Amino acid sequence: MSKLELSSILEEFSITELKFQEWKKYLLLELSKEQQTKLIKSLEKSGSIIKAGFIELEEKVNDLNELKPKIIAYLKKTLQTLPIQKTRKIKFSINIQTSTITIRKQLNSIIKKSIYQTSSDLLFESKIRSPKKETSELSPYQFFKENFHKRGIEITCLVIKSTIFIGHLKWVTNPLKDIKQDEERPVRLFTHGTSIKLARTLVNLSKIQEGDVLFDPFCGTGTILLEGLKQNLQAIGIDRDPKSVRASKANLNHFSMKFPSKERMKDKWSIYLLDSQNLNEVIDIKIGGLVTEPYLGPFIKELPTKEKAKDTMTMLEKLYTKVLQKSVEYLKTGHRVILIIPEYRYSQDYSIYPDYQKIAKNCKLEFQTKSTLFNVKLPVQIGRKHNIINRKLVIYTK
Structure with missing residues (x-):
């Protein structure tokens, strides 16, 4: 994940080719003094780089x-x-x-x-x-x-x-800042939240330009939207769950109160209790990027049967396709969709996940197969390999 995010950051400096050496957990990069200075400054907004x-x-x-x-x-x-x-x-x-x-x-x-x-x-x-x-x-x-x-x-x-x-x-990276931010949030929902570091990484990977609109159709507790606001983006979130909408509004209101009234932070975000099929009711502009960790299926503690896992993946595949088909109508051409999908293990050696390539085809999106630098293959696995439920990071472009 860190190599994928680093590739995205370096691309902002128009670096598409780079001499580097990878050894254990280290990457040795050949950069000019100017590039080194830019990189160190840019790392302040990174989520996965240590x-x-x-x-x-x-x-x-x-x-x-x-x-x-x-x-x-x-x-x-x-x-x-x-x-x-x-x-x-x-x-x-x-x-x-x-x-x-x-x-x-x-x-x-x-x-x-x-x-x-x-x-x-x-x-x-x-x-x-x-x-x-x-x-x-x-x-x-x-x-x-x-x-x-x-x-x-x-x-x-x-x-x-x-x-x-x-x-x-x-x-x-300063974990004390993230710990403080997490503890200060008015509302935390265990099954509806994305980690702060992951949310920050996802926003970086979206490459949304400053001042543009970030859209999250499964906004949960608003963590992704909040990280977007911290990077001077506008944020729009929707969710069908009233509890999630209340949580998002409470968390973003709390964040907005930290800024002077002249910055009008509250005017930079909107959250709605809404189904994606009714997006035309709240969005009348083109969005700069879609970033989301959607509903990943029921919370389970034991390995599911193959049939149960397959049924869940089929259901989620249909849900993601339905939401993305409507959402990408408002996405600018050439801009990105950053999506987390689940991977269920149904035995010690076998797992199943939604068909991300089929989703791309049905939504008229292009699936990214690898990073520009460091040859990181996509989708990227998030979490430990032997968890019952894992996650994969998928990047699409319209």
């Missing part, structure tokens, strides 16, 4: 003895750019990723000695997190909870084949 940083050193493994002075020079340059000049205190975390224990120990020792030497030279007070461990990678929660974003630095060292890459984090 961390990002810059590679500052690239050395061969057989040059370990010559590594310390280079790391010291890099640290001195970096520390002088951080907003810690008044306190003269800084915390370090070291993230070393290599399959060789001996090299990990050597690098850990070299980096720690370099940190202490640099701190002594620049008169900084340094504290290394978990100094007895060979690596101390921080989770995003730890990064912000321990104030690394204000007075800390996480050094990342990747050993890929015979090359060592060393750099530090420039951006980390």
Whole structure:
């Protein structure tokens, strides 16, 4: 999912070809300084990307003895750019990723000695997190909870084949913001809500332009609409469930109250208790994109029979087709539909899901088979493979 979202973000910079290296959970990209700056700024609105940083050193493994002075020079340059000049205190975390224990120990020792030497030279007070461990990678929660974003630095060292890459984090997703947003929502419905991070990712993938209209025909508690508003979009949502409509209105009203009256945030969204077949009653303009996590079928705790799973998928396929056929009448040509569909497991090794290609054909939509960059095949699975109910992300274009 993160590679798909990153591809979408980079496309905004007109990047359609890119040199990159994928290793474990890391992507190493070759970007210009201008592109790096744009990317870090754009990541603030991402939902699935966890961390990002810059590679500052690239050395061969057989040059370990010559590594310390280079790391010291890099640290001195970096520390002088951080907003810690008044306190003269800084915390370090070291993230070393290599399959060789001996090299990990050597690098850990070299980096720690370099940190202490640099701190002594620049008169900084340094504290290394978990100094007895060979690596101390921080989770995003730890990064912000321990104030690394204000007075800390996480050094990342990747050993890929015979090359060592060393750099530090420039951006980390802040889970504390999402936790606060979730806790402050007036209404939360377990079976009717999309996660904040997923909603943010879906909106990014829609590529709706600022000021254009986002439409969600299964708006639930309004999470997708809210994430659209945060990206300066207009938002229209409908739902046939009165409880969901009340929840959406309460959540978006609460969000709107945070803005000055002159911004007229309440004028940027509308939510209706409505069936999609009656869209003409509330929409008289073309929309910039359709983004939705629809009804995914009944909540189940045990594996269904093959027949039961098949019947549910057939029912959902008809529902999605019916809603999309009417909705895409209002979608601008060349614009996107971002749809989540369910995948039911009916045995340990077999599953079934709505025929997304048939839906595309019946709704006169084009199904996207892969991302522009990184060759991510679509649809993309969301969630763990062995869940009873999984989800797939589908992208269509009108």
